[in-house]
Structures are given as structure tokens and as C-alpha cells.
Amino acid sequence: MKLIAAVDRNWAIGKGGQLLVRIPMDQKFFLQETLGKTVVMGRKTFEDLPGRQPLYGRTNVVLSRDPEFSPKGIRVARSLEEALTFLRGVPDDSIYIIGGESIYRMFLPYCSEAEITAVDYRYDGDRFFPDLDRDPMWRLTGESDEETYFDLTFTFRRYIRTAGVGEDKALNQKI
Numbered sequence: 001m002k003l004i005a006a007v008d009r010n011w012a013i014g015k016g017g018q019l020l021v022r023i024p025m026d027q028k029f030f031l032q033e034t035l036g037k038t039v040v041m042g043r044k045t046f047e048d049l050p051g052r053q054p055l056y057g058r059t060n061v062v063l064s065r066d067p068e069f070s071p072k073g074i075r076v077a078r079s080l081e082e083a084l085t086f087l088r089g090v091p092d093d094s095i096y097i098i099g100g101e102s103i104y105r106m107f108l109p110y111c112s113e114a115e116i117t118a119v120d121y122r123y124d125g126d127r128f129f130p131d132l133d134r135d136p137m138w139r140l141t142g143e144s145d146e147e148t149y150f151d152l153t154f155t156f157r158r159y160i161r162t163a164g165v166g167e168d169k170a171l172n173q174k175i
């Protein structure tokens with residue numbers, strides 16, 4: 001499974017239930033990566049999608065404990081275990097964990113790659129992605145040239161999990 005996120009210098013990802021910034025080139029990258037795949041998100045991230053509609057052309061899995069929550073066109077998982085049970089039937093490289101913070105943290109041990117858009121700016125965020133630069137299990141293996149969007153600069157980074165994924169997969173099998 002892969003994580004995909006846009007983070008600021010402090011690994012902030014959102015504030016007040018919304019994204020910190022929308023960068024067209026990043027949105028295009030997100031679309032290219034996830035189209036035709038399975039995307040996994042938390043209920044709050046789903047609520048922030050344009051028109052509260054599922055992402056088109058993708059299987060949308062949304063985690064929520066709320067029994068009343070069952071919008072059309074999405075697969076609701078009431079727990080991590082339920083999500084993992086469903087995802088077991090999906091090829092591992094077709095699964096993208098798309099946020100927010102609670103979902104990134106919960107699925108991190110099951111993921112082997114992370115596609116991170118690193119925005120060189122410090123926002124006043126209230127939600128964060130785990131800092132992969134400080135996590136010895138993860139290694140930065142590639143970074144694009146610097147891109148710009150008005151006065152913002154950003155790069156596309158790829159991180160690979162270097163240790164522990166085998167153990168986590170074993171855990172995955174047990175659930």
C-alpha cells in the first residue's frame with residue numbers, strides 16, 4: 001500500500017478540516033497516481049471532497065464509526081480490521097491511503113511507499129503527517145526538481161519503507 005500526501009515544512013497537512021493549499025500540479029499528480037485505483041480515507045477527509053462526492057474513477061473506501069454514515073458510491077469500513085479485510089482482495093500496489101492524519105497514522109505500518117508533495121512553506125496547521133525524515137524505518141529515495149506555483153516552491157518526494165514491512169504484512173495476514 002502507498003501513502004500519498006501534500007505536507008508543509010513541518011509535515012502539516014490540514015487546518016479546520018480543510019487542506020492547507022491546493023496546487024494544480026499536485027492535484028494532477030494525485031489524479032494520475034490514483035485513477036483506477038482504490039483510495040482509502042477517513043470520514044472527515046471525505047466530507048472535504050468537492051461536493052462531498054466520491055473521487056471518480058476510483059474505488060472509495062471511507063472509515064467511519066458512525067452507523068448513520070453511508071453515502072452513495074463509497075465502501076464504508078467501520079474499523080481498521082474491516083478496511084483491511086476488504087483491502088485483502090485488492091492488489092497491494094493499487095491501494096492508496098489518502099488521509100487525513102488519523103488514517104495516515106493508522107495505515108503507516110501497512111505501507112511500503114509514500115508519495116509526498118513537500119511544500120516549502122510553514123502553515124498554521126492542526127493536522128500532521130508522521131515525519132518520515134525522523135523515522136528510521138523510512139528513507140527518502142527520490143526527489144523531483146523544484147516546481148513553483150506563484151510564490152510557492154515544492155518538490156515531489158518518494159519515500160520507501162526499509163524495515164518492518166514484512167512483520168506488518170504478517171500482522172495484516174492475521175487480521
Ligand SMILES: NC(=O)c1ccc[n+]([C@@H]2O[C@H](COP(=O)([O-])OP(=O)(O)OC[C@H]3O[C@@H](n4cnc5c(N)ncnc54)[C@H](OP(=O)(O)O)[C@@H]3O)[C@@H](O)[C@H]2O)c1
Pocket residue numbers: 004005006007012013014015016017018019020041042043044045046048063064065066069077078079080098099100101102103104106127
Ligand atoms: N495534505 C494532504 O495531503 C491531506 C490529505 C487528506 C486530508 N488532509 C487533511 O487532514 C484533515 C483531516 O484529518 P483528520 O485526522 O482530522 O480526519 P480523517 O482522518 O480524515 O477522518 C477521521 C475520521 O475517520 C474515522 N475513523 C478514524 N479511525 C477510524 C477507525 N479505526 N475505525 C472507523 N473509523 C475511523 C472517524 O470517523 P467518524 O467520526 O465518522 O466515526 C474519524 O472521525 C483535514 O484538514 C484534511 O484537509 C490533508
